[in-house]
Amino acid sequence: xxFGVVVFPGSNCEHDAYYVLKKVLSAEVFYIWHKETxxxxxxxxxxxxxxxxxxxxxxxxxxxxxxxxxxxxEYAKDGGPVLGICNGFQILLEAGLLPGALIANAGLRFLCxxxxxxxxxxxxxxxxxxxxxxxxxxxxxxxHGNYFADEEVLKCLQDExxxxxxYSSAEGDISEQYNPNGSKLxxxxxxxxxxxxxxxxxxxxxxxxxxxxxxxxxxxxxxxxENN
Amino acid sequence: MWKAKIVVTYKSxxxxxxxxTIQHALGNLGYRHIENVEAGRYFVIDFDASLSKDQAExxxxxxxxKILSNPVIQKxxxxxxEVNS
Numbered sequence: 001x002x003f004g005v006v007v008f009p010g011s012n013c014e015h016d017a018y019y020v021l022k023k024v025l026s027a028e029v030f031y032i033w034h035k036e037t038x039x040x041x042x043x044x045x046x047x048x049x050x051x052x053x054x055x056x057x058x059x060x061x062x063x064x065x066x067x068x069x070x071x072x073x074e075y076a077k078d079g080g081p082v083l084g085i086c087n088g089f090q091i092l093l094e095a096g097l098l099p100g101a102l103i104a105n106a107g108l109r110f111l112c113x114x115x116x117x118x119x120x121x122x123x124x125x126x127x128x129x130x131x132x133x134x135x136x137x138x139x140x141x142x143x144h145g146n147y148f149a150d151e152e153v154l155k156c157l158q159d160e161x162x163x164x165x166x167y168s169s170a171e172g173d174i175s176e177q178y179n180p181n182g183s184k185l186x187x188x189x190x191x192x193x194x195x196x197x198x199x200x201x202x203x204x205x206x207x208x209x210x211x212x213x214x215x216x217x218x219x220x221x222x223x224x225x226e227n228n
Numbered sequence: 229m230w231k232a233k234i235v236v237t238y239k240s241x242x243x244x245x246x247x248x249t250i251q252h253a254l255g256n257l258g259y260r261h262i263e264n265v266e267a268g269r270y271f272v273i274d275f276d277a278s279l280s281k282d283q284a285e286x287x288x289x290x291x292x293x294k295i296l297s298n299p300v301i302q303k304x305x306x307x308x309x310e311v312n313s
Contacts, residue, residue, distance in 0.1 A: 057269075058298055065295070094298065101300040103238075104245050148242060148301055182245070 001225060003029040004042035006072070006088075008063045013049035013085065016205040024208055025221055034066040044081040044224045045072060047088025049141070049203060059102065059144045060090030069095055081125045081224060082197045086142055089189070089199035098192055098199045099157070100149030106182025110143045114214070115180055117188050117202060118168040121161045124195040125227050129219040135172045136165070136216035138202040140180065140188075145201040147183035147190075154184055164189035164198055230275045230284035234306040236297045237268035271296060274311075284308055 003021050007014045014031065021029040032039070039045060052063035063069070069091070076082045076097055084092040092098045105111055114137055119130045130136070149157070157163050165188040167181075168174045179186045181201075189200030204217025238244040244267060251265035273291070275284045285308055292304040 057295070061295060061298070093300075099300075101298055103242070103301060106243075106245050108245050108249055146245070182243075 001027060001043045001227070002041055003027055003044050003046060003224070004032045004039060005029060005046045005048055006032045006034060006068055007048075008034045008050070008052035008066060010052045010054055011048050011050035011087070013087075013203065013205065016203075017046050017048050017085070020205045020208040020218070020221055024218070025225060027221075027225060032068060034063070034068045036068050037071055039068075039071045039075045039080070042080070043227070044083070045075060047072075047082065047084040047091055048205075049086030049088060052087055052091065055144070058094065059087060060092075060094040063087075063091045064094040073097060076192070076197050079194065079196050081227070083126060083220065083224070084197070084199040085203055085205065086145075086201055089201055090144060092197060092199045097197050098190055099153045100147055100190070102144045102201070103146045103148055104144055105142070105146050105180070110141075111145065111180055112139070112141045113180070114139050115188070115202060116168050116170050116172075116178070117165040118172045118174055120163040120166060121191065121195070123161065124164070124191055124198065124223075126198045126220050126223050127164060129223045129226065133172055135168060135170060136207075136219075137214040138204055138207040138217050140202050142181075142201055145181045145183065147187040147201075149184060157187075157190055158185075160193065162191040162193070162195070163187060164191055165200055165202065229277045229311050230279060230281060231309045231311050232271075232273045232275070232284065232288040232306050233309065234271040234273065234288065234292060234296060234304060235268055236271070236292070236302050236304045237266045238301055239303050242301050269296075281308060281310075
C-alpha cells in the first residue's frame, strides 16, 4: 500500500505523517510536491498540517488552487481515501470536498494542547479500528479550528453519521465546556458523503508513539493500512 | 482604467470572534451606543486599461466568488471607480 503525503509551500507536519507511516508502521510512503498532477500510484493521500501559503487570505484558500488539488478532487470523487489534518482539513473545506468552514477560535487564541475526542462513526476507512464512543487523546495546534456550518448541513452530518470526532471529556461527555474552540456540535472531524474523505483538526500523527504520551492517533493510519 | 474596491465580511448569523473582541474593547474604552461591529478584509484591485467597465465588473465578481471570499461564511461588496492612468 502506497501513501502519498502532499507538501505545499508552508506545510510543516508532512514529516511527522511520513515518519509515522514509514518508521512506526513500516508502510510505503512518498512525498508529493503540490505541483504534481498524477496521483494514480497512491492508495491513500494525506494533506498534512502547517501554514500553506502563510495562511494568507484564509487558511487553505490559496493551497486549494495548487495544481495537485485538481487531481485530489478527482481522486476523491473516484473513491480514493483522502485524510486532511489541521491545515489539510482547512484546504479540503476550501476545495469543497467537505462542507462548512473553519473560522478563528472562539477565544481568539492559538490553541496548542491535548484534547479528548469521542469517536463518532467507526464505519469508515479511517476509523474502523476504533470502537464507537471510544475516547482518544490527541493534540490540537491551531488558530482557525472553529468549525462552522449552517443548521441544514449540521443535521445532514448527524443524520448521515458523518461526524468522525467530537471534542469531549476524558469520559466522553460532549458538552460545551469541553469545546476548546467554539466548533458547532463540538465537531473535530467530519467525513464526506462517501466517507472516503476525512478532515480533522487534531493531529493523529503527533499521537502515534508512547513517548509522545498517546498512541491513540495510530488507529487512523492502521485503519487505512487494513483497507488493502 | 478601472479600480475595484472590495470588502469581504462575515455573513450575518456567523459569530465572528474578532469583531466581538473589537466591540468588547471599544466598550472597555468607554465608547457607548455601539450596537454591532463587523470586521473584514479590504482589497483594492487595479485593472489594466484594456478592460471595459463591464469586463472589470464581471472579473471582480468572479474573483470575489472564487477566492477572495468563502461563500459558506462570508459576503462581499465592491465599488468600481474609474481612474486616470
